[in-house]
Amino acid sequence: MPGTERIWRALCLLGACWLVPCAQAELRLYAWERPPLVMRDAQGVARGLVPELLEAMFARAGLAYTVEFLPLQRALRQVQQDPQARSCVVLVERQQEREARFLWVGPLLISRLALYARADDALQLGSLPQAKAWSILSHQGSGAGEYLQRMGLQVHYSNHEALNIGMLRHQRARLWATSRAVAEQGAGGLALREVLPFLTLMEDLACHPHLPDEQLQALRQALQALYAEGQVQALYRRHGVALH
Template sequence: MLYRYLAAVSTAMILTVSQAAGEVVTLYTEEAPPYSTIVGNRIRGLSVDIVKTLFDRSKLQYEIQMLPLKRAIYTTLLETNSCVFPLERNQEREVEFHWVSPVLLSQTAFYVLKNSGIEIRTLEDVEGYIVGSYSGSATANYLASQGIKTSVIPYDAPNIRMLENKRIDIWASDTLVADYLLKQNRNTNIEKKLVYFTTLRALACNLEFPPTAIERLSENLAEMYRDGTIQRLMDKYQSSVLN
């Protein structure tokens, strides 16, 4: 299920209000539970719930499609009335999109096999090892830019098997995603080491996306932080991952 190349569509119909450019906004996301995943024939997850609430509050029509991350980014660069989420916002990507940020605050950590003997106190300590990540992830680019040897595959989940089979030495992954995947796999042979990077994850929209809609979305997102909506959603998903 997790590795299937799958495009699913979830559409919200808000029939009574106007919206950006008079069209339905296409929102692309990736299979990355618990942020976003397909349950039955619906797309669900923490970031999906946040973005749905955000668009509902902003009275914008939308549909959500699931694509591999790299393709989701590329498609959003080309399609006028589209956005991708939850994308890691960084300086290299800044000029490519209009940003509504942050829809999520996330962290990335290094994971190793227990008893591997690998000790990681700082980023420098992973030099000389092969670090696994996945295509489209800002993590892989960040590590590679520091001269760290990375192994990049299309999806993140198989990195668990890559680590167990010692095809990589270290797995670099989002902490919430990794904790979820390890729990799903009932894996107790992998342990978290250094949580080395914090990321602002955002809704990244095509540069032709109407600025007024970006403004409205940004204002409503800020309000969702102020009124506790974001925290409630995060608490809900974090407790479901940990328990």
């Protein structure tokens, strides 16, 4: 009977999975552009320091993955709503409000966040309260921006760091909250000056809270091995970026 045949075929496939490990479903990674750490080339392919680190980590873990670019806030929502629980966001700042909402693989980066101004701007600040007179640029979903808002400062959010760089370049704002790596290499040639450091955060891979444990542990162990072998440090040196 046709129904019996279908059942028998399904049982044979199930049996084959016991004999030969079935291919694991690939993980979907959502990335957001943050030069020089994560960029998208003309073909839409992820380039930069972090994509290279992910490639080494997933190869070591024996896992397949794809990368799709989305704004950070949308990417975080996509992962939380993933019915298959097989997705992560690339490079998310860890903060208390997010800890329980994701599973974490890291650190991919330890970021020293600061307020930056144009190099030709003489603005001096001794503390964050002194910055209350100015609107501070940040990217949507940034832990830096949320921290500054909790301190009572004015924060202007953009979905892309290039918009913040443009506002600084055209003197529509005086301060930008970002990491040293982005300020030094991702400012599009605009000379910047650190005005006031204010926070250090870890930036990790933020995964669905029900990501299969074997995949989570494989990724964590792979990253630890890359650190132990010095490959992460070598990658950062090759890109001219400090680990913090």
